[in-house]
Amino acid sequence: MEIKQKNKRSNAALVLREVRKSREKGGVLFELKIPFMSVLKGEFLAVVGLSGCGKSTLLDMLGLVLKPTSAREFQLNIGTEDRKQNQIMDLVEKDLALIRKESIGYVLQTGGLLPFLSVENNILLPCRLNRKRDSNTVFDLVKRLGISDQLSKKTQHLSGGQRQRVAIARALACRPPLVLADEPTAAVDKLTAIEIRNEFRELTQKMGVTLILVTHDLELVKNVADRIFTFHVEKKSKNHTVSTIYERKNGTGNHR
Amino acid sequence: MDKPARRMGDHLGIVFQLSRADLRHEWVLTICLIMAVTAVLSPLMILFGLKFGTIEVLRFRLVQDPRNREMRPLTSKSFTKEWFNKLRSREDVSFIVPTTRQISASVEARVTGDSVNEVQKKIALNIIPTDDGDRLIMENGASIPTIDQCVLTNAAAEELGAKSGDTLFVTVKRYRSSRYEKGQLSLKVTGVLSERASTLKSIYVRLEILEAVESFKDGQAVPEYGWEGSTPKAYPRYDGLVVILPKKLNKVEEFKLINNSGFTKIELMTTEELLERAGYLLSPGKTIYLLSTKRKPAGNENVRSIRSRLRGFEAILIPWVRGLNAELVDNSNHVLTTLSLLSLSIPLEKAVAIGMVPIPTWGSEVDAGVNNSDTTQWRKIMLPKSIKIPDSSVQLRITRDDDSLIFPVQIVSDLVPHEIEQRNTAFVPARLAGILNLFKLRNITFDNRISEFVLSRRGYAGFRLYASTIDDVDRIRQHLEEEGIPVHTEAERIRDVSELDTYLTLIFWLIAAVGIIGGVAALMASLYASVERKRKDLSILRLIGLSGASLLRFPIYQGIIIAVGGVCMAFLFFESLAWIINSLFSSHLQVEESLCCLSIWHLLIILGTTVAVAVLAGTIAAWRVTRIEPAEALRDE
Numbered sequence: 001m002e003i004k005q006k007n008k009r010s011n012a013a014l015v016l017r018e019v020r021k022s023r024e025k026g027g028v029l030f031e032l033k034i035p036f037m038s039v040l041k042g043e044f045l046a047v048v049g050l051s052g053c054g055k056s057t058l059l060d061m062l063g064l065v066l067k068p069t070s071a072r073e074f075q076l077n078i079g080t081e082d083r084k085q086n087q088i089m090d091l092v093e094k095d096l097a098l099i100r101k102e103s104i105g106y107v108l109q110t111g112g113l114l115p116f117l118s119v120e121n122n123i124l125l126p127c128r129l130n131r132k133r134d135s136n137t138v139f140d141l142v143k144r145l146g147i148s149d150q151l152s153k154k155t156q157h158l159s160g161g162q163r164q165r166v167a168i169a170r171a172l173a174c175r176p177p178l179v180l181a182d183e184p185t186a187a188v189d190k191l192t193a194i195e196i197r198n199e200f201r202e203l204t205q206k207m208g209v210t211l212i213l214v215t216h217d218l219e220l221v222k223n224v225a226d227r228i229f230t231f232h233v234e235k236k237s238k239n240h241t242v243s244t245i246y247e248r249k250n251g252t253g254n255h256r
Numbered sequence: 257m258d259k260p261a262r263r264m265g266d267h268l269g270i271v272f273q274l275s276r277a278d279l280r281h282e283w284v285l286t287i288c289l290i291m292a293v294t295a296v297l298s299p300l301m302i303l304f305g306l307k308f309g310t311i312e313v314l315r316f317r318l319v320q321d322p323r324n325r326e327m328r329p330l331t332s333k334s335f336t337k338e339w340f341n342k343l344r345s346r347e348d349v350s351f352i353v354p355t356t357r358q359i360s361a362s363v364e365a366r367v368t369g370d371s372v373n374e375v376q377k378k379i380a381l382n383i384i385p386t387d388d389g390d391r392l393i394m395e396n397g398a399s400i401p402t403i404d405q406c407v408l409t410n411a412a413a414e415e416l417g418a419k420s421g422d423t424l425f426v427t428v429k430r431y432r433s434s435r436y437e438k439g440q441l442s443l444k445v446t447g448v449l450s451e452r453a454s455t456l457k458s459i460y461v462r463l464e465i466l467e468a469v470e471s472f473k474d475g476q477a478v479p480e481y482g483w484e485g486s487t488p489k490a491y492p493r494y495d496g497l498v499v500i501l502p503k504k505l506n507k508v509e510e511f512k513l514i515n516n517s518g519f520t521k522i523e524l525m526t527t528e529e530l531l532e533r534a535g536y537l538l539s540p541g542k543t544i545y546l547l548s549t550k551r552k553p554a555g556n557e558n559v560r561s562i563r564s565r566l567r568g569f570e571a572i573l574i575p576w577v578r579g580l581n582a583e584l585v586d587n588s589n590h591v592l593t594t595l596s597l598l599s600l601s602i603p604l605e606k607a608v609a610i611g612m613v614p615i616p617t618w619g620s621e622v623d624a625g626v627n628n629s630d631t632t633q634w635r636k637i638m639l640p641k642s643i644k645i646p647d648s649s650v651q652l653r654i655t656r657d658d659d660s661l662i663f664p665v666q667i668v669s670d671l672v673p674h675e676i677e678q679r680n681t682a683f684v685p686a687r688l689a690g691i692l693n694l695f696k697l698r699n700i701t702f703d704n705r706i707s708e709f710v711l712s713r714r715g716y717a718g719f720r721l722y723a724s725t726i727d728d729v730d731r732i733r734q735h736l737e738e739e740g741i742p743v744h745t746e747a748e749r750i751r752d753v754s755e756l757d758t759y760l761t762l763i764f765w766l767i768a769a770v771g772i773i774g775g776v777a778a779l780m781a782s783l784y785a786s787v788e789r790k791r792k793d794l795s796i797l798r799l800i801g802l803s804g805a806s807l808l809r810f811p812i813y814q815g816i817i818i819a820v821g822g823v824c825m826a827f828l829f830f831e832s833l834a835w836i837i838n839s840l841f842s843s844h845l846q847v848e849e850s851l852c853c854l855s856i857w858h859l860l861i862i863l864g865t866t867v868a869v870a871v872l873a874g875t876i877a878a879w880r881v882t883r884i885e886p887a888e889a890l891r892d893e
Contacts, residue, residue, distance in 0.1 A: 065799065065887040094803055100886070101801020112796045116274070116281030129801050130271055154281070 003015065013178055013210040014039040014062070018072035021057055032057045039210055041177070044201055046225035047245075053231035056182075059208045062212060063104060063180050064088070064096045078103045078210070080178035101129050105171030105209075106250075107181040107200075111163040113155040119166050120151040120221040127174040134175065141169045144253045145199060161192040168200050172207060179204060181213040185220060193220060206250045271806055274797070275813040278463045286818065287654035289782050292862065293822025295827060296775035297866065300768050301830040305852040306837070308758040311850050314753045318726045321452060322391040324746040325350065326731060327721040331742060332357065334715030338657065340784075343721070346735075348728035353387045353463060354716030356862055360470040365459060367416050367741075368423040379415050381826070382456055384720070385463040391722045393460060398447025405464050405624070406443040412457040413448040420447055424459070430473045432485070439472045439483035467713065490700045490709035492690020494599070496548035496576040497559055498534055500610060501569055504543045518558030519547035534576055535598040535681050539611025546576065553693060572606050575599050575686035577693045582654045584637075584645065585662070592650060593643050595682045599689035600638075613676055614638060617668050618685050631707050633663050634685040640672040643680065654692050661695050663709070772869065779818065780873035783811045787877045791884055798886035809880035815874030818865045827859065 019034040032054040039045045051053045060066030061074075067089060068074060075086045076099070084167060091099075105126070113122045123142065127133050129249065142148050145165040151159060159168065164184055171179045185193030197220055203212040215221060221228060228248040235241050265755050279286040300510070318324045355361070366378040386393055386407065388400050388850045407424075408418055418424060421444070428439040443461065468478045477485035478685050495598060497519065504524075505513075514522050525544045531537055533546065547562065552652065554575075563573055580597040600616050607615040618636050637652065639645065645667055651666040665684075672683065684692075684717045699712035721743075723729045730747045787794065787810075797807055834852040854862075 060887050063799070063887075075338065094805075097798070097801050097803045097886075100799065106799055108796075112799075114274075114793050114796060116278040116793070121277070125270075126800055 001059055010192070011040050012038045012075070012214075013041045013043070015073055015075040015077070016071065018070075019061070019068045019074060020070045021031070021054075021061060022069045023057060027239060029240045030054070030057075031240070031242045033242060034058070035189075035244065035246070037245060040226075041210055042205070043206045043226045044204065044211045045225070046221035046228045047212065047230070048216065048218045048221060048228055048248070049214075049231040053233050054245070055216075058245065059182050061182060061216050063106065064100055064253050076103075092225060093163040098252060101126070103172075103176050103178060105176040105179040107164070107167045107171045107179065107184045109183045109186050110160075113166055113170070115154065115156055117155070118151065119147065119153050119155060119158070122155060122166060123151075123170045123173050126170060126176075126196070132172050132174045134173075137175060138169070138173050141172055141203065144203065145169050153172060160188045161196060163186060164196050165199070168196070168203065172203055172209065176209065178210045178212070181211065183215055185212065186213070186216070193217075195226065197221075260885040265600055266607050271802070271809050272813050275810045276817060278810075279814055280791075285786075286821075289818045290821040290825055292778050292823040293818060293866065293870075294781070295697060296778070297822055297826035297862065298829040298833075299769050300675045300764075301826055301854065301862065302833055302837075302848035302852065303767060304764055304858065305830060305834055305854045307757075307764050308855075308858065309654050309834075309851045309853045311753065311757045311760065311840075312853070313845065314756070315726070316566035317846075318746070322395045322722060323453070323811055324726055324750065325391065325723040327723065327729065327732060327736070327742050327745045329718045329736075329743050332717045334717070335719060336715045340716070343719075346732070348723040348724050348732055349721060351387070351389045351391055351720075351722040353385045353390065353720050355385055355720055356466050356470040357717040359465065360473045361461070364410075364427040364429070365416065365424050365470060367418045367677060368425050377416065377459060379412070382458040383466055383469060384458050384460050386460040387463060388461075390720075392453055392720075393447070393449065396449040396453035398449055398460075398487050401443075401461060402442060403464060405446045405461075407449060407460040408445055409449050409454045409456060409458045409460075410451045411455055412459060412653070413445075415457055418448070418556075420445055420800055426459070428469050428472050428483075428613060430475065432475045437471075437484075437552065439478065439481060441481050470714075487703070487706065487708060488711040490591075490691045490694055490698070490711050491555060492575070492577040492687050493555055493680050493694040493697070494559070494686070494690050495553055495578050495693065496546055497554065497562060498530065498574040498576050499545040499547060499562065500538065500572040500574070501543040501565065501566075502726045505545075505569075510545075511660060513547055513562060515544070515560050517547070517565065518549065518552075518554045519551045519562070521548045522546070523548070528648055533674060534574070535676060535683065536544060536600055537613040539565050540882070543612055544679070548576075553697070555690075572602060572610065574602055575690060577686075577689045579681075580692050581653060582652050582692070584665075585651050585653050587649060587651070592645055593680065595639075595643075595680050596693065597637075597682055597684050597689060599686040600683040601686035614669075614672050614683065616683060616685070631709065632666070634687045635663065636668045636685060636688070637665050638669045638683040639667055640681060645681075653696055653867065656695060659699060661692070661700050661702065661709075671812045746789060776869050776873055781872060783815055784880060786814065787811050787880045787884075791888065793887055794881060795884050795888035798884060804882045805882075807884075808881045810881060811877035812871055812874035815870035815877070816867055819870030820863070823863050823866050826862075830854070 014037070016034045016037040018036070021032045023030050023032075047055060047058060057066065061068055064076075071089065076088060083138050114125070117125065123138060124133070127138070142151065145168060147162060147165050147169065148213050150162055150166070155163060155166065164187070167184070171181075181200070185196050188196065200211070200213075202222060203209075213221060213225065218228070231243045231245055233241060233243045263711065327865065340352060340354055350523055351702045361383045363381055363383050364378050365381050366376040368376070377606055382696070386400060390400055393400055393407055400409050406424060408416065408424075413419065416424070424445055426441050426443055428441075430437050430439075443459075443465075449460075468481055470485070472478050472483050472485065475485050476488055477483060499513070510522050514520055523546045525533070525546050527538050527540060527542070527544065530544050530546075559573060563571070566573075577597075577599045582597050584592040585595050586592055600614075601618065602612060603618060603619050604615065616638060618634060650665060650667065651662050653660055653662040691700065698714060701710050701712055702708070703710045721732070721865055723732050726746075727750075729745050733743055733745050733747050794807060794810065798804065832851070837852040838845070838850050845851060
């Protein structure tokens with residue numbers, strides 16, 4: 001049992017234990033509690049919740065742009081080095097920027113693409129920042145995502161679905177160990193959303209990339225994500241809301 | 257380069273490409289910003305170009321025309337050779353040549369005809385000295401003439417019908433002894449000055465010719481050109497007069513001796529004091545007075561005046577000079593001995609009567625006519641016993657500053673007794689002592705041909721001076737005025753141009769300050785607004801790993817690109833407008849002159865300043881960039 005636990009821990013891309021983040025906005029205190037959350041390498045983890053439940057706060061912390069108020073453990077086991085909670089807590093912006101650049105890919109709601117760059121340059125930007133250029137990966141990615149014909153275009157000339165595909169290509173272009181996707185299909189129709197989800201899932205699975213997808217649409221990830229986390233929101237008082245994250249049973253449980 | 261530094265360098269390259277791509281993406285806005293910079297710079301460049309061009313045209317004309325560097329004295333004074341040498345050694349003086357008195361600087365000239373019967377027009381010309389390095393001649397199409405050549409002004413050449421290569425027949429006239437006399441010489445015309453050099457009818461010749469003309473007009477002979485006349489003989493000048501009387505004068509009689517006699521002081525002396533001051537001894541019982549002058553030395557006329565006032569007093573007069581240092585040299589100019597010369601002239605019988613020691617063998621020549629040119633009678637010397645000169649063919653040399661007077665002298669005695677010898681004291685006739693005393697004040701030469709002491713020219717009445725640059729003119733003017741020499745210069749005109757430059761610069765900077773402040777504000781606001789507008793894009797860049805330190809260069813690079821674009825556009829506008837302005841005023845401009853122009857240095861300074869201003873404006877916007885959090889990219893989605 002102990003060996004299994006040890007193997008599981010070494011295989012974890014991310015371990016969060018007793019992490020708490022408090023934020024005050026307009027006199028209302030919002031508290032996000034994560035009793036325990038671990039994400040295994042190559043796992044597809046979905047975080048589902050309604051507006052205001054703390055999805056963005058969780059994503060900010062996972063994306064290393066927001067530090068938790070307190071944490072017993074915040075272990076990031078991606079890249080070449082283990083980065084434990086204390087290190088994460090103590091790291092300065094410069095180091096966090098380096099981890100973001102080298103180890104995390106982002107897919108944002110409407111793509112988060114830069115309008116002044118062509119599709120190709122948008123996709124290649126993280127590789128250029130990391131001084132990596134894997135032409136085969138990029139070529140394979142754009143081919144599989146069906147955006148080979150769009151490379152020279154400016155992003156504003158793309159449809160919503162194409163834009164998200166470009167964002168996925170950019171997030172995966174330099175093979176980061178972790179990809180965070182924030183409502184990647186919110187701006188497209190249901191059919192396209194399913195297509196994008198499937199392509200995204202296939203690519204991350206094939207590349208062995210850990211995917212954390214945040215969405216409000218449980219149907220999109222139910223029976224597709226390996227595990228699903230959701231929020232229990234409790235209104236302690238008029239001005240104090242506590243949201244606690246826990247694991248649902250709707251996941252495939254493939255990585256368990 | 258270490259790894260982080262290289263990474264930073266790479267990021268800077270990416271940031272530059274990103275900022276360039278963003279400007280290209282928003283090209284309409286970018287053109288608007290570039291035009292805004294152009295709108296600020298173009299009028300300033302035109303304004304500065306006009307100011308610079310105008311001032312440069314004025315300065316160019318001032319610099320080009322040597323007349324603007326010419327300085328002439330407004331008063332006539334005697335300038336010595338030493339004074340000229342001193343001034344010539346100044347770095348800010350490019351050229352200086354002495355001039356003679358204006359009244360002596362006119363001649364008549366005509367071109368020598370091809371045939372005897374051809375009558376050429378004779379005109380009066382100003383004669384002006386020139387010398388090597390004369391800017392007026394050299395910068396106006398002629399070369400410096402030699403001693404038998406001349407250069408004419410354009411007006412003179414036209415009037416004479418002369419051209420380069422012609423021979424000019426020059427006539428100098430004087431009025432002497434109730435009749436007109438002429439001196440003539442031929443000069444070859446080597447050049448005609450361009451019209452701008454002078455509007456006067458003038459002839460430029462070597463200073464020696466001008467000196468000859470002046471000497472001739474003063475009635476003197478000029479043997480070099482065969483012009484006859486007198487010789488300016490040197491005359492004796494004494495510091496005082498020893499008066500020996502049988503009895504003392506009363507106060508009134510004493511006063512008479514210094515009242516309008518040329519002498520200003522009378523002293524009663526003992527024989528010891530006489531020995532000390534004049535070097536000779538008398539037997540006791542005589543009354544001895546020393547009449548002396550304070551400033552102006554006395555001449556023979558003053559001695560004669562005293563003689564007439566003391567008629568009936570049985571007075572003996574011996575002119576006196578303060579000790580004169582001289583050297584006896586042989587024919588090879590080797591110094592035989594140095595001496596202190598004293599004046600002594602007295603008739604033999606009178607010297608015996610008053611018990612004088614020593615007794616001169618040459619008697620008294622003071623009363624002899626001043627026109628007596630037989631200098632051999634008084635070019636004599638009595639040496640002390642201690643000095644033995646084996647060869648009697650010796651010369652006496654007396655030196656003053658860097659000039660010396662040397663002439664043959666006859667040793668008539670070397671028996672000055674020991675009892676009166678004081679530090680190599682020798683005696684010379686009073687007339688010789690007087691002439692040597694004059695040498696302290698005037699240049700004298702001994703003309704061996706006529707065995708006569710001749711006065712050299714005293715000095716020069718004026719000068720022609722050229723400053724090295726127009727900026728030196730005012731400094732030299734101040735220097736000369738401090739010496740009490742008011743001068744005519746073009747300093748006022750030069751100062752006017754400098755003042756115009758100062759005022760135009762001030763006006764330009766006032767306008768430029770407003771323009772620059774407006775430009776900075778516009779650029780700063782635009783870049784700041786651009787950062788605000790791109791907040792989301794910049795936060796995405798922060799999110800995917802660009803550090804704040806790298807990204808803050810984003811608006812700075814954009815500012816630089818806009819500034820460079822603005823300068824290039826402004827330069828194109830400036831060049832076009834400057835071409836139009838210069839074309840419009842081309843009829844008033846000479847070749848190489850531009851009314852509106854900028855130097856390459858100005859363009860570089862404008863580029864540098866604009867880029868610096870853009871960096872400043874970009875830095876304010878960059879400060880805003882550093883406030884953008886990467887979380888904004890996630891949250892704003």
